[in-house]
Amino acid sequence: MPDVLSFPAIFGLCYIAFAALALTVERHWRDLVDSRRPPPRRTVLRLRCAAALSLTAALSAAVHRDGAGFGILLWVLALTAGALAVSATVTWRCRPARGRTR
Amino acid sequence: MTAGKRKLISPALRAAMLWPHTWAGVTLGGLLMLVFFMGSLAVFASEIDRWMMPDTRIGAVETPEAAISLDRTVVPLVERLAAGRVVRDWFVQLPDERRPVMALRVRTESGTAGGMATADGALLPPVGTLGASSFFYPLHYSLHLRAGFVGYWIVSFASVAMLAGLISGVIIHARIFKDFFTFRNWGQLRRSLLDLHNLTGVLVLPFHLMITFTGIVIILPIVLPAGVQALYGGDIQRFYDDALGNYSRPRAGIPAAAAPLDPMVAEARRLWGSGEAAVIFVYNAGDAASVVRINRDTGDRISLDVQPVFFDGVTGALLKYQPPGPMVAAHRVMSGLHFAAFEHWPLRWLYFLFGLTGCVLIGTGMLHWMEKRRVVHGRPGVGWRSVAALTCGTTTGLLIATLAMMAANRLLPSGVPSRELVEVGVFFLTWIASAVHAALRTRLDPPWSSQCAAVALLAAACVLLNWITTGEHPVRAAAAGDWAVVGVDAVLALTAAGAWSVSRRLARRMRPEASTLSRLTDHA
Amino acid sequence: MTAGAGNPIAGRRAPSRLRTAARVTAAVFGAYGFAWGIAAFGAELGTLAGMAPAEAVTAASLLALLVLPALSLWAFAVPRAGVGWAVLGGGAVVMIAASRLVGITAP
Numbered sequence: 253m254p255d256v257l258s259f260p261a262i263f264g265l266c267y268i269a270f271a272a273l274a275l276t277v278e279r280h281w282r283d284l285v286d287s288r289r290p291p292p293r294r295t296v297l298r299l300r301c302a303a304a305l306s307l308t309a310a311l312s313a314a315v316h317r318d319g320a321g322f323g324i325l326l327w328v329l330a331l332t333a334g335a336l337a338v339s340a341t342v343t344w345r346c347r348p349a350r351g352r353t354r
Numbered sequence: 355m356t357a358g359k360r361k362l363i364s365p366a367l368r369a370a371m372l373w374p375h376t377w378a379g380v381t382l383g384g385l386l387m388l389v390f391f392m393g394s395l396a397v398f399a400s401e402i403d404r405w406m407m408p409d410t411r412i413g414a415v416e417t418p419e420a421a422i423s424l425d426r427t428v429v430p431l432v433e434r435l436a437a438g439r440v441v442r443d444w445f446v447q448l449p450d451e452r453r454p455v456m457a458l459r460v461r462t463e464s465g466t467a468g469g470m471a472t473a474d475g476a477l478l479p480p481v482g483t484l485g486a487s488s489f490f491y492p493l494h495y496s497l498h499l500r501a502g503f504v505g506y507w508i509v510s511f512a513s514v515a516m517l518a519g520l521i522s523g524v525i526i527h528a529r530i531f532k533d534f535f536t537f538r539n540w541g542q543l544r545r546s547l548l549d550l551h552n553l554t555g556v557l558v559l560p561f562h563l564m565i566t567f568t569g570i571v572i573i574l575p576i577v578l579p580a581g582v583q584a585l586y587g588g589d590i591q592r593f594y595d596d597a598l599g600n601y602s603r604p605r606a607g608i609p610a611a612a613a614p615l616d617p618m619v620a621e622a623r624r625l626w627g628s629g630e631a632a633v634i635f636v637y638n639a640g641d642a643a644s645v646v647r648i649n650r651d652t653g654d655r656i657s658l659d660v661q662p663v664f665f666d667g668v669t670g671a672l673l674k675y676q677p678p679g680p681m682v683a684a685h686r687v688m689s690g691l692h693f694a695a696f697e698h699w700p701l702r703w704l705y706f707l708f709g710l711t712g713c714v715l716i717g718t719g720m721l722h723w724m725e726k727r728r729v730v731h732g733r734p735g736v737g738w739r740s741v742a743a744l745t746c747g748t749t750t751g752l753l754i755a756t757l758a759m760m761a762a763n764r765l766l767p768s769g770v771p772s773r774e775l776v777e778v779g780v781f782f783l784t785w786i787a788s789a790v791h792a793a794l795r796t797r798l799d800p801p802w803s804s805q806c807a808a809v810a811l812l813a814a815a816c817v818l819l820n821w822i823t824t825g826e827h828p829v830r831a832a833a834a835g836d837w838a839v840v841g842v843d844a845v846l847a848l849t850a851a852g853a854w855s856v857s858r859r860l861a862r863r864m865r866p867e868a869s870t871l872s873r874l875t876d877h878a
Numbered sequence: 879m880t881a882g883a884g885n886p887i888a889g890r891r892a893p894s895r896l897r898t899a900a901r902v903t904a905a906v907f908g909a910y911g912f913a914w915g916i917a918a919f920g921a922e923l924g925t926l927a928g929m930a931p932a933e934a935v936t937a938a939s940l941l942a943l944l945v946l947p948a949l950s951l952w953a954f955a956v957p958r959a960g961v962g963w964a965v966l967g968g969g970a971v972v973m974i975a976a977s978r979l980v981g982i983t984a985p
Contacts, residue, residue, distance in 0.1 A: 259700045270535070273534075274534070274535045277531070277532065277534060277535065279532070279536065280535060280536075318698070321655070321656045322656065322696070322698060322701070325656065325691070325701065326698075326700060326701055326704075328560055328561075329561060329701065329704040329705075329708065330704070331560075332557055332558050332560060332561055332704075332708065333704060333707070335534075335535070335557045336553075336557055336558070336711075338535055339534075339535040339536070339537055339553055339557065340537075342535045342536070342537075343537045343538070343539055346538075367955055370954050370955045371951065371954065371955065373954060374905065374950075374951060374954045514946055514947055514950065515950075517946075517947035518905075518947040518950045518951050521947055521948065521951060522951055525951075567943070567944075570943055571940065571943065574936075574939045574940070574943060575935070575939065578913060578914065578917055578939050578942060578943065580913075580914040580915070580916075580917035580918040580921070580938075580939070580942070580977075581917045581918060581920070581921035581934065581935030581936075581938050581939050582935060583918065584918045584921050584922055584935075584977050584981055585921050585922070585925065585931045585934065585935055585981075586931070586935070593932060593935065596930075596931065596932045597932035597933075597935070597936065678932075679930055679932065679933040680933070681929075681932075681933040681934075681936040681937045681940075682932055682933060682936050684936075684940075685936050685940065
């Protein structure tokens with residue numbers, strides 16, 4: 253993978269992982285997917301598996317890119333960046349919905 | 355997992371943690387804001403230096419790959435800087451990717467002299483500024499209070515409070531996993547502030563814990579000298595010599611001719627196996643007890659271990675090269691994690707961004723306290739107003755002071771006597787002025803709107819002034835590959851745009867708003 | 879840091895301002911003293927165990943820094959401020975004395 257693309261890829265994998273995790277949280281599931289029902293247990297399980305897979309892939313990509321020391325550091329920080337981006341997305345997606353219900 | 359946590363963290367414990375968390379934040383928040391903000395700037399100290407010292411960037415973008423000859427290029431420069439006086443010690447920082455010029459410092463029998471020179475040995479005119487690396491960065495770790503390490507002690511104390519604040523915050527905020535991604539930026543302001551406080555506190559917790567802890571670790575032997583007292587009789591120099599493999603010896607007083615330096619660099623590179631020399635020190639120059647120290651460049655690794663190699667300055671013989679033991683090596687890795695001296699652009703940006711989220715964390719904490727107090731107590735009293743003014747002075751006020759110094763850097767003519775001190779004066783006077791302004795104008799709220807407008811105007815002025823005084827606008831800089839200028843200008847422009855929109859929105863609403871935080875996120 | 883150890887005034891029904899002061903001083907000075915004790919005693923123990931002095935000092939100081947914030951918070955979490963002072967201050971005194979003792983007996 254070209255060096256320029258690998259960081260966005262790592263970040264994207266972290267983003268996907270946290271997006272999946274966010275959907276397993278009942279509040280966000282109700283806001284984003286189905287306001288009547290909590291997420292089904294099988295879906296939660298699948299989402300968690302997907303998140304774990306994405307995180308592992310991101311870690312391996314980061315270590316492959318930069319070696320163990322820098323790779324792990326980059327992975328930890330990219331995790332945070334991904335989680336922040338997901339929460340920004342959740343905020344952005346929920347705001348108009350809330351506005352309508354008021 | 356959550357059930358176990360609930361048992362582990364009792365409501366009583368949570369209640370007990372609230373008091374220290376709140377009051378550590380309210381009393382030390384302003385100081386921590388300064389430390390986090392200046393630390394974030396320090397990540398890009400070299401780039402801000404290039405912006406503030408145009409002479410060191412123009413025409414010097416590409417570094418020659420061939421190693422610089424110390425004997426042919428650097429030694430004559432040292433003699434020119436000494437200007438006939440007897441040289442005692444000197445050092446040179448060789449050019450690197452982020453600083454295309456070399457920096458020299460010479461201590462003579464009467465005073466010191468410093469300067470910057472291009473890689474081919476042409477001495478540049480005095481830069482006339484301390485820049486980010488000698489002003490913002492020391493402000494971050496020592497507050498420029500050098501005497502008796504007072505600044506170190508204050509910053510370390512605040513940092514331990516920050517660590518305690520992070521831990522107690524996690525204990526207080528038990529619904530971590532439920533609220534993991536939640537930021538309700540609509541509705542009640544107080545809840546939005548708390549959401550953002552929790553969000554940054556939880557999501558960026560690994561970075562904040564790491565950066566605060568490693569920050570203290572760097573100066574640990576100074577602020578917790580218990581072990582040095584016990585085993586080294588309190589002699590910190592002897593401890594550092596022992597731990598870091600340093601070497602020193604007194605002047606002999608007998609003049610002696612110096613050995614050539616280039617073979618020593620070659621030998622040091624052979625000892626390291628890989629890597630380049632970054633800094634070369636010559637102690638006791640021209641003396642029989644002369645010592646040459648060569649530091650390795652740490653850009654390719656996390657550890658800050660500079661692997662110093664010491665040579666006899668007269669014979670050129672190897673004096674000392676001692677790799678550290680495992681614990682000291684771990685200490686150097688932790689220090690390196692904090693310094694971020696490595697060549698890694700994604701990491702550098704992430705450090706900058708997360709440093710600013712530290713500011714958001716602290717700022718929202720203080721704003722939340724202010725809002726809560728306002729609700730509970732109604733009419734604001736003196737205590738509330740002081741905290742409000744302090745918050746304003748350390749967020750927008752700090753930004754105004756920083757930007758004013760950068761604007762002054764572009765405006766002051768190069769002939770002004772002790773120009774660098776004038777710049778520092780501008781920084782502190784503007785800061786005091788904005789704090790006084792905040793204190794005077796705080797009635798129901800600090801003057802967020804007008805201070806944000808000032809930030810916007812100053813940031814925009816900085817971009818324009820850089821263009822006018824150096825002729826280098828962002829487009830031309832980008833075309834020339836001068837990414838330091840592009841980056842600084844871009845962040846300045848973003849700051850201006852963000853601060854302006856916040857200021858307009860505040861002026862329209864004329865009511866309290868999460869101004870600092872949205873501005874700071876925009877800033878990032 | 880010995881003066882406040884077991885301070886009886888810092889009990890449950892004491893004036894709240896005094897209690898608060900006792901807790902804050904315990905969290906600042908008591909915890910620092912305790913950390914100092916860990917760093918000093920740990921460094922001595924490390925050399926006894928055969929570590930190089932610089933290694934022992936670094937390891938013990940890092941350990942002390944690791945527990946320092948937790949100790950500070952514990953001074954607020956403990957039900958009685960006096961107990962906090964007694965443990966932190968007392969522990970500090972004991973460890974510093976022990977480190978001195980080790981330092982004298984094993985040069």
